[in-house]
Amino acid sequence: MNTPVTVIGLGLMGKALAAALAGNGYPTTAWNRSATAVPDGVTRLDTVAESSPTMVVCLSTYDVMDEVLSTADLRGRTVINLTSGTPGEARRAAAWAAERGAAYLDGAIMASPQMIGTPQAQLLYGGPKDLFAAGEPMLRVFGGTTVHLSEDPGVPLLYDLALLAMLYAAGQGLEHAQALVGTAGVSATEFQPYANAWLTHVIGPMAGPENAHAIDAGEHATDVSNINTNALAIGHVIRASQDAGLPADWLFAQQTRLEQAVADGYGSESPTRLIDYLRKEMG
């Protein structure tokens, strides 16, 4: 007999989570603030207080979670919180849950609702490892990559936000590129194969194991593309953008780091060296 589970929050993501649980034979109940369709096999609850001992929470913010869970006695319950926020909010929520007598796991969903239940969905967890181990068979219904990262409940959201930082930087870069080629009348569709090949063969490998090992080892030798070349190239990008009236201010910080690295004698090294400059700026 599978453990009964209650999903708190039936937004786009909560519905996908509840459907995955019910579809995999978990007796699933759900609570949502407003009336909404409930996935097949899921029973709607009128109050949070009626929840099963195991609760999967997926609400818009941590503040909303505090407000919603305050309406129930959490003693003896397990809260698995998949709401997005900051690592600090996750750590505070873990302490908040402990004060109320609940066991607590925090998780980050690196997937869209449509990916829930597929091998491609990544779900990252933090908090007590034994609690994760006990719930792991149930948590695996949400995605193929279901991992415990740390006893620190803030770590999954740190990964989440680090990956989102990459997403927003890449998105901004792509929009800038499309606008820049657009100044010569080139459409996004015409440019697309070149952008895609560049992402696959040049940008993708930047996140490969060689660069990661180089950064961890502090070794930045390169026979690919050095800081001198990139300091000149980013200047070309900025000047061409400015000539076209395209705002390029988001590139200034990286240009300053590249130029400082040249001035510091690192011109023949790989741009992986720039992590040192960013860390220095963090103080």
Ligand SMILES: NC(=O)c1ccc[n+]([C@@H]2O[C@H](COP(=O)([O-])OP(=O)(O)OC[C@H]3O[C@@H](n4cnc5c(N)ncnc54)[C@H](OP(=O)(O)O)[C@@H]3O)[C@@H](O)[C@H]2O)c1
């Ligand atoms: N969608 C994604 O692709 C995705 C991916 C990864 C992570 N996430 C995370 O999953 C969480 C939920 O996202 P979602 O896509 O499901 O968002 P959503 O569709 O906007 O759903 C938000 C949920 O929060 C509830 N809610 C909002 N304010 C409330 C309040 N004051 N009191 C009670 N309930 C309240 C909503 O209830 P009502 O229905 O009554 O408004 C709904 O259940 C977010 O933290 C999001 O960052 C989403």
